Amino acid sequence: MYMPDYEYHTPGTLAEACTLLGELGGKVTVLAGGSDVLHKMKIGNLVPDHLVSLKNLKELREIRYEQGRGVVIGALVTHDGIYRSQLLQKHFLSLPMAAHTMANTQVTNIGTIGGNIVNGSPLADLPPILIALGASVKLVGRSGERVLPLEEFIVGPGKTVIAQDEILTEISIPDQPTTGSTYKKFGLRKSGALAVVSVAAAVTVEGGAITDARIVLGAVAPVPLRAKSAEASLKGKKVSDEAIEEAAAAAAADSRPISDLRGSDEYRRELVRVFTKRALRKAIDEGHV
Amino acid sequence: MSKNYNVIGHSKPKIDGPEKVSGAAKYTGDLKFPNMLHGKILTSPHAHARILSIDTSEAEKLPGVKAVITHKDVPTLKYGLSPARWDENIFCSEKTRFVGDKVAAVACLDEETCYKALKLIKVEYEVLPAVLDFLTAMDEGQPLVHEEYARNINTEIHQEFGDVAKAFAEAHHVRTDTFIGQRTYQCPIEPHSAISMWDAGKLTIYSSTQSPHYFQHYIAREFGMDIGDVRVLKTFVGGGFGGKLEPTGLEFAGAVLAKITSRPVRMFYDRAEMFAHNRGRHAQQMEITTGVDKDGKILGAYANFKMDGGAYTSLGIASAYYAGALLPMTYEFDNFKFDMYRVYTNLPACGAQRGHGAPQPKYAFESHLDNVAKDLGIDPMDIRIRNARRPDTVTPNDFKINSCHMKECLERAREISGWDEKKKNKVPGRGIGVSTGSFVTGAGYPIYRTDLPHASAFIRVNEDGTAATLYTGSVDIGQGSDTVLCQMAAEAMGYRYEQMKIVAADTETTPLDFGAYASRQTYMSGTAVKLAGEEVKKQILEMASFMLSLPPEDLDCEDGIIFSKSRDDKSITFQEAARKHFVLRGPLMGKGVYTPPKLGGTFKGAAVGTSPAYSFGAQIGEVEIDAETGEISVLGIWDVHDCGKVINPRLLHGQVHGALFMGMGESVWEEVLFDDKGKIINAELANYKMLTAMDMPPIESEVIDSYEPTGPWGAKEVGEGSTNPTLGMFSNAIFDAMGVRVNSLPLTYEKVWRALKEKREQEAAEKA
Structure with a gap:
């Protein structure tokens, strides 16, 4: 656990920072809070030649x-x-x-x-x-x-x-017509846990019908993943447990989880279903929470 | 028994509280010495590999590097903790046996240079096939971790007491269950650290240790020195839990580096290195069979176990014996058979973790007992009360039990937890489980063979009596032994706790004590301290007798006041008498020493598990399970302990909470995980999931009014006993909540989810 050698830069303006980033040779990493960058450097996963700190901006x-x-x-x-x-x-x-x-x-x-x-x-x-x-x-x-x-x-x-x-x-x-949104995360302890699965949902409900929905899945694909078939399944539907269940199942099918030390792909897929359901219910019932 | 004392029995503030809270307390890693160098160990990246060559020349050339050492520069004498199997070297010479095995070390002007220097040491390895699965390690054709141990068997135990076959033949019901326990690691908050320095022929090591004495003994042995020429002392220690009981490469390599450079050398493990050094809980396969009569009375039990020892023995022989030895404690039965193989694997070495060999076997036995109770239609509480051990009994393996309130612990836990009500009105998704535990109050025999007493102490009252200093080799690693022992000293002297000082855990200035392990210090060190205090008291009363012209038998001393038992008008202060004593007779001192009586039977391994006294306890826990995710919420835990006389209630309950915290982690959350090459993949605290304050449930911790006739003021152990029931308690509560049993630790959310899913699928299939 030690920091490899690197050159440290503290540009005073955004323009200066961009110029530096463009001109510096070798491996350049931008430093903001450092909670990811410094950790990666300490465990040897990141070995930059230059660290450009944004702290003056x-x-x-x-x-x-x-x-x-x-x-x-x-x-x-x-x-x-x-x-x-x-x-x-x-x-x-x-x-x-x-x-x-x-x-x-x-x-x-x-x-x-x-x-x-x-x-x-x-x-x-x-x-x-x-x-x-x-x-x-x-x-x-x-x-x-x-x-x-x-x-x-x-x-x-x-x-x-x-x-x-x-x-x-x-x-x-952006300003938006959404009526509710929420983020649900499933970790393996109550604090300081990485997501095994996470689900964010934003919904627009008008007159008891879902006119729009966005569902984004975390930790079950190489990127935060839009559950597009789940979203599509909700559009225009009356709010109901069945509609939510159907969307949750679609989200599970949309997910592309892997197995790792935090959970198997099978477990994760099921968790996507459960937390999509819970997130939708919460966003629909409680607004932006 | 219920006598009121002035000092013991009260929640006196911790003697080191202000220093720790203010941050003034210095741990080994905080210390700095003139010209101090920094050292670091190079370890093996392979689980099993032959060392073909080591080239240190590039590292030696790096500016700031003061020494580079390998096996060529250190003694080749093998060391370890269990004398029967010394199997570890300071550095590997021919092959490495796990990812993290020690290969070389450097001493440099600063830490950063150490890391750079390590990268410049070129080691050529031939990677060998590794033994990673303890269940197949004994199979024919498996590679050997140590060539001298055939079939990778490190320790083999076969014990039988009574006649188990006969008991099973006569039983109404015989059942067998198999359970798996996982590897866990102690994770003390303070990393292992050592600063070594030489002064002429004398070696001094500041170390984060649970036992300066064992360190001194083994370090002196390794370097062929008199123990008088090795001084080991500790500063403040941030926890040990069994993982800091034996010297590590930090002490051995540090001593050599300090010798070569003639400068102090500071070494420490980072978090990942701590995981690799390990000495944590063994993984274990536990097959348990019991035979019971129709009322659930246990007639006999057979424990057939296999243990993953890792690459070296450490304290593992004792762990293996303990696994069986402590099974017949909380329940009475006469017939007991125990078979055990502790095998070598190419994984980090396992050792003693809080509760030593006992918690996993207890988990297996308690889970099994609930299965038996279910088979017979008996309430889990009733089957335990029916079998509960009684005082003044002897276990089948010859442990003499004095005080024992097993039944009262169960009954009290049943009452305060609302057991009967909760069993009657079951809430879906919720479950309640009970389990018992027992533990030694100090080991009956030392780790290495010696006739030395186990504990000694002396007290020196200063010249004007305003302070008294307790000198003890016992080791406060955070649990509060300095506080408890000062309370005991003050009580025995008739003095005030607030005026006590302590010098502890320094082999040069304090008298011998084996240290902090096996829950021994309140009892064993405490007995020595009590004797020392009583010797002071005798002398001060003699002095007061002279000063007051009253016979000493008429005098007593409490809370710093010496008074006449017969006359109200005659008293002087302890201080006055102590000053007079110094003027007339010189320093006022008292000493005490403790050696346990000869304990245990004569069979092979009879010594492990012996103790002058045993604690008992019952735990009940209530959980709620999210059927969709398997997530487990702990609603409450009720612990009732029989630990004899309580010296400091607040510290005692702190021990119960701490033991529970660790036991909870082992039950559901913690597991050391490896990749298919034997490398730990969660040697950090994000994915090795110790619990947080947010996860801790409400805990009710109670003690039974108990008195251990052999203990100081009737005291016995608490620190480890409370870990022993916890794993089984969780297993049973989860079983109660979902009606199916997960047979392996940890009882993770995913395993619980899967068990529920399979149960639903099975029920659906049965319907169809």
């Missing part, structure tokens, strides 16, 4: 509402910062709750939303609920910026579409 620590974009969350906002945000609690309580229950206090105090996304882990806790809420990410590079749906950002375990010189700066959650 104070503007990335804000959460604000912007007309037309919705709630905009700076990439360096910590999980605890998300939990404590009045704005998020008011509009999408499901996200603060996911951030609050994802890890122990030490981690939620230092880990950031941007890091949680760029890390690209299929079992990360924030991407499923963010994808369910239709979130987009803003990437800034030397030659400009681009905005894309979070769903398209993560492409494999630890893999994203971010370019060498790009920094994920903001996550935005």
